[in-house]
Amino acid sequence: MEDCLAKKMEITVSEAEKRTGRNAVNMQETYTAYLIETRAVESQSEGQCAPVDSLWRRYSEFELLRNYLSVTYPHIVVPPLPEKRADFVWHKLSADNMDPDFVERRRIGLENFLLRVASHPVLCQDKIFYSFLTQEGGWKEVVNETGFQLKADSRLKALNATFRVKNPDKRFTELKHYSDELQSVISHLLRVRARVADRLYGVYKVHGNYGRVFSEWSAIEKEMGDGLQSAGHHMDVYAASIDDILEEEEHYADQLKEYLFYAEALRAVCRKHELMQYDLEMAAQDLTSKKQQCEELATGTVRTFSLKGMTSKLFGQETPEQREAKIKVLEEQIQEGEEQLKSKNLESRDFVKSAWADIERFKEQKNHDLKEALISYAVMQISMCKKGIQVWTNAKECFSKM
Amino acid sequence: MEAEGRVPGSPPPPPLPPSPGGGGGAGADPPAGAPEAVRGPLLAATEVLALDDEEDDLEVFSKDTSLAEVNSFSPSIPISPSSMINQYKYEDEPELKDLFITVDDPESHITAIETFITYRVVTKTSRGEFDSSEYEVRRRYQDFLWLKSKLEEAHPTLIIPPLPEKFIMKGMVERFSDEFIETRRNALHKFLNRIADHPTLTFNEDFKIFLTAQAWELSSHKKQGPGLLNRMGQTVRAVASSVRGGLKNRPEPFTEMNNYMLTFSQKINVLDKIAHRIYKEEREYFNEMKEYGPIHTLWSASEDDIADSLKGVASCIEKCCKATEKRMAGLTENLLPILHEYVLYSEMLMGVLKRRDQIQGELDSKVDALASKKTEKDLFSEEIGKLEDKVECANNALKADWDRWKQNMQCDMRSAFTNVAENNLRYYKECLAIWESFLASQRVDLHVEEDSEDRP
Secondary structure: OOOOHHHHEEEEEEEEEEEEEEOOOOOEEEEEEEEEEEEEOOOOOOOOOOOOEEEEEEHHHHHHHHHHHHHHOOOOOOOOOOOOOOOOOOOOOOOOOOOHHHHHHHHHHHHHHHHHHHOOOOHHHOHHHHHHHHOOOOHHHHHHHOOHHHHOOOHHHHHHHHHHOOOOOHHHHHHHHHHHHHHHHHHHHHHHHHHHHHHHHHHHHHHHHHHHHHHHHHOOOOOOHHHHHHHHHHHHHHHHHHHHHHHHHHHHHHHHHHHHHHHHHHHHHHHHHHHHHHHHHHHHHHHHHHHHHHHHHHHOOOOOOOHHHHHHHHHOOOOHHHHHHHHHHHHHHHHHHHHHHHHHHHHHHHHHHHHHHHHHHHHHHHHHHHHHHHHHHHHHHHHHHHHHHHHHHHHHHHHHOO | OOOOOOOOOOOOOOOOOOOOOOOOOOOOOOOOOOOOOOOOOHHHHHHHHHOOOOOOOHHHHOOOHHHOOOOOOOOOOOOOHHHHHHHOOOOOOHHHOOEEEEEEEEEEEEOOOOEEEEEEEEEEEOOOOOOOOEEEEEEEHHHHHHHHHHHHHHOOOOOOOOOOOOOOOOOOOOOOOHHHHHHHHHHHHHHHHHHHHOOOHHHOHHHHHHHHOOHHHHHHHHHOOOHHHHHHHHHHHHHHHHHOOOOOOOOHHHHHHHHHHHHHHHHHHHHHHHHHHHHHHHHHHHHHHHHHHHHHHHHHOOOOOOHHHHHHHHHHHHHHHHHHHHHHHHHHHHHHHHHHHHHHHHHHHHHHHHHHHHHHHHHHHHHHHHHHOOOOHHHHHHHHHHHHHHHHHHHHHHHHHHHHHHHHHHHHHHHHHHHHHHHHHHHHHHHHHHHHHHHHHHHHHHHHHHHHHHOO
């Protein structure tokens, strides 16, 4: 197994910066640029730190990279980008792309994307990816020069194939269903989680009002004053604690979102398989019909109804020479067709084999990551409970001294 | 005073031990005893009180039934102020409690004209002035209102416990919903018990009739009394005298009380709102969590490896939901009713302070009148003397009751908020245990997986 790029090179997306510039139609626009830093990993014995290379990229360039990878490696479940627009927000979060919290979470998401690509056994070797990380100027031109856009399958073609394919590999059909279910259930979960976060925020923040009122009330009390005042302080602490708690939870939500988007990547691989399979089936069908035509011409029997057959019956048959010529053309086409079919078959089988290998790799990664995410969610809940216990223990002491 | 009309089936009471040190001290040393039918030799108790010949207040607290029809305290009876002070030194000592009241069993009654709810009021007592040791009657809200107004009439400057409102304007609770009835029942229970714990009010005659009379008896008793006209007259006099400004001669302590109540009233209202808001947010949180958990179970159906982890999370969320429910119940059972009670108390206290001012106003206006009419001095001075006594009584009554009220308030607030803290602690501890056990199960799985991978 060759070493992935990730092992040879340290990659970080370390900063984000707001920029203004002129776009393609010469209108002023504001966008965020992200700083990608790379550094070669030196072996321990050298003990020296290699210099850091860096360059700035904006989100649209990341999109271009991913499109290129998806088209060039259709059998790979390509890691997804973080969301383009803030989704599943609750009232405290902003839906604004320029919001610093959103930008920060996106920075982390982009770094995660690069690391995933860099640690993928196939993708990490891609040269365009390498130059994305290292070549400051002219990268866009290099990508476009690969002509990958021409290789991209049209959406319409893919849709057609999905409907008409007769014998797709059952595993891909199952995988498609799975990815649909995954997408649906994670969306639902994220929506409800956002609402839960909203309510939790409300519960904590309202307690902050206690602090203010206790303080005002303590001014008119002689004996109760101290207890009230200090209890009020703890209520303020309680109310403030929710901000950090929910920020941590956003990272958990982002982890789930990644797999929400991964579902789309899975579907893309399934679609490619359906397309190839459909193509194969069409080619085989075409070959069969040509063979049949050839046979009919050779033996003179008409097995199937055809306009040609009818017209020749009505208007007289062709001359033997004409027939010979037709048969020759068909035989050539048949031979071509058979070779094509052979290579298509091979292609298709290779695709299925390599795609499935990557899908297995993906499944393991997904199971590992999601389990870790659920564990981290539990850890967060535990931390929240411990904080709550501390605050209310202190508050109880103050109240009992009232 | 003999035991008549005793509730059938109750066992004969054990003899009452005579109270020690009965020679001196404050008028009200109630006989110690168990809640159930302890009547004992009341003679002993009477003796205890009768020994205090110098204490005029004994007239009021003696077991002499000749005074049974008179209100235990009325401003028209001349009583020396000093004796009043002694009365109010009575401490609330639960061990010496001899009157136990419960309000329960709400029942709906439908007549041609109206629908109303009655509550069962059960009284258990060892007091001599009660003919029996146990009573069970049915009362409706109107009856409680009547009792309250009688108490206010008899003791204008005492702090009468608040009654729950007629209806809740917030619109979130329907008039006869279970929640409304339960909240009201609880408040009525508190109302009667606060009266029972009050050193003066507990011996009020109307209170006794409220607790013991049958429905028809109560109706006929209600019809007696000073009547509407008299009450109106009082109000007119009160308004007139307040115009003359009881404020300018208001003693310093009462100005302090006024200022205190203005702020307290404000704060307690805000606290009430905050507590209600917290309850609302917690309920909404609970509703969302109820939907959140099952999604994980749904997800587990399409997974293999992580199905158990997902189901585990679903189960944790469900258990935390139950813990949230308990937390909410704690609020409705404890903090919310107490805060609301003190909102009502603050309104009532402002009223009490005004009434004191009115009584003072009466005196002041007479004094002013005297200043201008030098001829009828003698007549006036007797009247003024009476009014001065009245003012002093009212002031002392209020002062003592105020101190008692403040102590109770402090105690109630301390226990209510401590209870809130305990509730929250319990909630967080429960949730902590739930998630920790989930985590432990997951880590075990991870270790098992790692071990199995290591093996060739």
